[in-house]
Amino acid sequence: MRTHPFDLFAIDGLLTEEEREIQRTVRTMGERELRPQVAQWFEDGAIPARELARELGKLGVLGMHLEGYGCAGTSALSYGLACLELEAVDSGLRSLVSVQGSLAMYAIWKYGSEEHKQEWLPGMAAGEKIGCFGLTEPDAGSDPGAMRTTARRDGSDWILDGTKMWITNGSVADVAVVWARTDDGVRGFVVPTDTPGFSAPEIKRKLSLRASVTSELVLEDVRLPAEAMLPSARGLxxxxxxxxxxxxxxxxxxxxxxxxxxxxxxxxxxxxxxxxxxxxxxxxxxxxxxxxxxxxxxxxxxxxxxxxxxxxxxxxxxxxxxxxxxxxxxxxxxxxxxxxxxxxxxxxxxxxxxxxxxxxxxxxxxxxxxxxxxxxxxxxxxxxxxxx
Known part of the structure; x- marks a missing residue:
């Protein structure tokens, strides 16, 4: 008779019934819908990102720990358990969910205007819209304070220029949260990816996270209205x-x-x-x-x-x-x-x-x-x- 490793620590006894049910639900979906295909996705270096986002939205895991705007409003621990079950299938799938919910959605939910939240969060929670998070740059990884992407005023508009690197979801995103240096310090901007001057070429030839979309973000004279700035985020x-x-x-x-x-x-x-x-x-x-x-x-x-x-x-x-x-x-x-x-x-x-x-x-x-x-x-x- 075999004992599961977690049973030796009596892990289940440390969870509430609701937490166990959320974990079971995510694990069941992962085993039935994701695991049978993930090795092929990894080998191909490609995933059906939009289809996956919609399925994960139906499951309720996109921004699940956030309140309102179509988000599930679960506990943080339940969100953690969902991440565990998704990464048990593949880290790339958990990355899709993490970047969508904990980076792009969280930035809008925490720092955005009410207009930002109403425009983007319900669709992102449903998986109908995909987000990415533009912070890392080719020469600014562990030291984000060294970022070179800039945002300058032109009348009431902002003009963004720069490059971001290693951006999960970038090539399939509908919206990018981009961080840039301004005269007032580092500020965040909500950038629809169909804005002229924005492009997101996909990074290929990876030997890791192959079941995940990884991209470069290129911003060349990207013009945004004043209200594109996240009003409640200032500095790093x-x-x-x-x-x-x-x-x-x-x-x-x-x-x-x-x-x-x-x-x-x-x-x-x-x-x-x-x-x-x-x-x-x-x-x-x-x-x-x-x-x-x-x-x-x-x-x-x-x-x-x-x-x-x-x-x-x-x-x-x-x-x-x-x-x-x-x-x-x-x-x-x-x-x-x-x-x-x-x-x-x-x-x-x-x-x-x-x-x-x-x-x-x-x-x-x-x-x-x-x-x-x-x-x-x-x-x-x-x-x-x-x-x-």
Whole structure:
């Protein structure tokens, strides 16, 4: 008789019935509708993004932790559990949901005008409109303060010029939230993607997050009306506040990828015969499984604690960094270890392990590198900033 890794930690007992039901619903949809196709999407390097967005909108996971405007208004922890189940299928699918809900929708919901919210949020929650978030630039990743994209006044209008890089959903988006340097500091703008001067060429030849649309954003004399500016965001605190929302989802999401790898490995070693015995019966195999279960379970307990803190309004950016650093680092280690248990089969798309491992290479870097989160924690511990 096999025990699921999470059962050793009695994880279900830490969730409410509503949270368990949301998790079951997302997992069921993922297993039935997404998993059968995701390996092919990964191999092709292409996904039916608009169709997926509509299906995810019907499921209610787009901006699900936001209130009003067609959003589900669930708890943050429920949103985290949804991210876990989506990333158990593929990190690219969770990225679509994270960028839509925690970056583009959250920016409009938190910092936008009522007109912005009414115009965009209901359609985005339904998956009828897709959003992207333009912060990262070719020469400004971990240091967003070095951005070169500018917005200058021309009468009552704004003129935006610049380039953004590694933008999820960019080529399929209907709206982009773009951050630019102005005479009044960094400000955010709501940019319909059909605005003249805006283009979003897709980035190809990726070996990670292949089941995800990744793009460059190019803004050449993009003219916007004065009301395109997000009125309640001033300085880097605006985009960084959005990033904390997305990082919270990753704290849970990375565990979904790790769980899927571990479940796959446990099943595989039970069926695989080596030297006349099941691979599962060897001590070295069991040590690997036990060690990975410990890290997966500890990561889940950390995620649940952060979720409860967020729902109580007491979660700090430093705590989000703690969760992102630990859980992604352990998830990629689990994926790599599971690959060893599958041997050569571990490098094929017949199993999800190498796909998760490749995806987690991106998750390790985006929404703050491990180095950045290490320094955030270090500053919290010492009171000394070590970024420069």
């Amino acid at each position: 605190s605006g985009p960084l506040g959005c990033l904390n929302e997305a990082r919270f989802g990753i704290v849970f999401g990375a565990l979904g990828a790790a769980r899927d790898c571990l479940e796959t490995a446990i099943s595989y070693v039970g069926d695989r015969t080596v030297f006349g015995r099941a691979l599962a019966s060897y001590q070295l195999t069991q040590q690997k499984l036990a060690d990975m279960t410990l890290e997966l379970g500890k990561g889940m307990l950390l995620a649940l604690q952060l979720g409860r803190l967020k729902d109580a309004g007491r979660l700090t950016p430093e705590q989000i960094s703690l969760g992102k650093l630990n859980n992604v680092r352990e998830a990629i280690a689990i994926a790599r270890e599971c690959r060893t248990l599958l041997g050569a089969n571990g490098i094929t798309l017949e199993y999800p392990v190498i796909r998760h491992a490749n995806n987690l290479e991106s998750v390790l870097t985006y929404e703050g590198t491990s180095e950045v989160h290490t320094l955030v924690i270090g500053k919290a511990l010492t009171g000394e900033g070590a970024f420069r």
